[in-house]
Amino acid sequence: MRLFTHALAVLGLLTAVTTANAQKKPASQNLEAAIDPVVKQMMTEWHVPGLAVGVVKNGQIIFTKGYGYRDIDKQLPVTPKTLMAIGSNTKSFTVVLLGQLVDQGKIAWDTPVRTYLPTFQMFDEYAGKSMTPRDLVSHRSGLPRHDFLWYGRHYTRPELVDRLRYLRPTHGFREVWQYQNLMFATAGYLAETISGQPWDRMIRDQIFTPLGMTRSLPDTHGFVDADDRSIPYSWRNNAITAVPVRSLDAAGPAGSIVSTVDDMLKYVQFRMAHGRNTSGLHLSVKNEDEMQSAQMVVPGAGYWPGFDLVSYGLGLAVASYRGHRAIAHGGSIDGFISQMSWLPDDSIGVVVLSNRGDDNPIPTMVVQAIYDRILGLPPIDYIAKQKTADAETAHAEDSTQAALRAGQKKGTQPSHELSAYVGSYTHPGYGTALVKLVNGNLEVSMDDLIAPTTHYHYDTFELGDAKSLVPLKGLMSFGTNTKGEIDRLLLPLEPTLAPIVFTRSNK
Numbered sequence: 001m002r003l004f005t006h007a008l009a010v011l012g013l014l015t016a017v018t019t020a021n022a023q024k025k026p027a028s029q030n031l032e033a034a035i036d037p038v039v040k041q042m043m044t045e046w047h048v049p050g051l052a053v054g055v056v057k058n059g060q061i062i063f064t065k066g067y068g069y070r071d072i073d074k075q076l077p078v079t080p081k082t083l084m085a086i087g088s089n090t091k092s093f094t095v096v097l098l099g100q101l102v103d104q105g106k107i108a109w110d111t112p113v114r115t116y117l118p119t120f121q122m123f124d125e126y127a128g129k130s131m132t133p134r135d136l137v138s139h140r141s142g143l144p145r146h147d148f149l150w151y152g153r154h155y156t157r158p159e160l161v162d163r164l165r166y167l168r169p170t171h172g173f174r175e176v177w178q179y180q181n182l183m184f185a186t187a188g189y190l191a192e193t194i195s196g197q198p199w200d201r202m203i204r205d206q207i208f209t210p211l212g213m214t215r216s217l218p219d220t221h222g223f224v225d226a227d228d229r230s231i232p233y234s235w236r237n238n239a240i241t242a243v244p245v246r247s248l249d250a251a252g253p254a255g256s257i258v259s260t261v262d263d264m265l266k267y268v269q270f271r272m273a274h275g276r277n278t279s280g281l282h283l284s285v286k287n288e289d290e291m292q293s294a295q296m297v298v299p300g301a302g303y304w305p306g307f308d309l310v311s312y313g314l315g316l317a318v319a320s321y322r323g324h325r326a327i328a329h330g331g332s333i334d335g336f337i338s339q340m341s342w343l344p345d346d347s348i349g350v351v352v353l354s355n356r357g358d359d360n361p362i363p364t365m366v367v368q369a370i371y372d373r374i375l376g377l378p379p380i381d382y383i384a385k386q387k388t389a390d391a392e393t394a395h396a397e398d399s400t401q402a403a404l405r406a407g408q409k410k411g412t413q414p415s416h417e418l419s420a421y422v423g424s425y426t427h428p429g430y431g432t433a434l435v436k437l438v439n440g441n442l443e444v445s446m447d448d449l450i451a452p453t454t455h456y457h458y459d460t461f462e463l464g465d466a467k468s469l470v471p472l473k474g475l476m477s478f479g480t481n482t483k484g485e486i487d488r489l490l491l492p493l494e495p496t497l498a499p500i501v502f503t504r505s506n507k
Helices: 031-045 087-103 125-130 157-166 181-195 199-211 261-272 285-291 362-375 382-406
Strands: 050-057 060-071 233-236 239-242 308-312 317-321 324-333 336-343 348-354 423-427 431-438 441-446 449-457 460-463 474-480 486-491 500-504
Touching: 031 050, 031 060, 031 362, 031 382, 050 261, 050 362, 060 261, 087 181, 087 199, 087 261, 087 285, 087 324, 087 336, 157 181, 181 199, 199 261, 261 336, 261 348, 324 362, 336 362, 348 362, 362 382, 423 486, 431 486
Parallel strands: none
Antiparallel strands: 050 060, 050 348, 233 239, 308 317, 317 324, 324 336, 336 348, 423 431, 423 500, 431 441, 441 449, 449 460, 460 474, 474 486, 486 500
């Protein structure tokens, strides 16, 4: 749940710090002095307005601090109590709810979902019959992301689940690991169906309340009016820009929680205790073991750079960090990126929340810098490594654009007047796409997703909107029937698949 200078000249270090006793924990005592310059440099390099950091060791909170601003215009500082969206770190909370249902004997990890949701179907019939709760939360459904089914859309959670049957997979069931938000929305819907309670209420009553996460919210409702909350920011047109708060109601179980570093440290301490705790939150040791055990190998290292031998458990990544067993997960949604991680054998846990979205790499880099200093490992120049990676990404994007321009047939015209393309087009999964004529150009919209177009060649148009955080982009094309009438629209909604075909529903 994956979605931009005026330079912030000097980022003031804003404070709320708890450190350990110098005689007992010298590494922790020196942590602030060790990481402050690194964090400040990272924030300046990547134009991050605000950051909150928390560290636990041996079951105790040894460090919390806010850096920079939660509101640039008002110069309001970030604190450990500042509310920020945690994005896909929500996923592990949804898995805890499933684990509680397993402990109660109401579901089983390896019983088909269709046992509990009789109408559940996938495009792949075998996947629909065989999908289990374990499969839902380990990214092995065979589906690519298909994020434009939920991002900016108005479907309810049951409607999202019902539309899965129309989404084409790219791999066979359980064949490869592919990050997938819709399966976690389904997992939340499963928990709701079995328990008879809304997902957001279960998150509050069964996780937030027993852990004392008093400031956390299951979604963004109430977030805008909350005290000490951060504005979401994006880096766009060489400037930091405030962006709207994203509501994720239908896909909430995949990424809608809003929290603070103080509250998230309570959650990380609970997970690090591995089911052996007195918090009042009930989850068996057996199920915690399942969640923190590898289920699927993650190919490559793109999702958690710096972490090796990466696999995925149940809502958590299982990896190695410089030879130390590690559990980690990140989260990204409009204007916010988070990272939580712990080293089980070293009893160290870190939470980092930030208020700049898009390609902000800082949360993971801060986690790594903290691990290195507490463990006494030789520091790695993560800033230089990330700059190299950013340059490679920029080069790849330039190459993509060059190929797009090279493929364009100059001097061609649409086969019809633009008014002939205007209309409503439907797909059984993605729903309705509306094509309008706006200021002399075609525009396509799907609920809150709106993309202007420019003519590319023939009956193909280039999508793009510099004002959109996660834009519809690429090439859309129109097809004709044997009478020469425009009867279908092809939209590039899932980059790993051929364009999705929408059939014209009116003339």
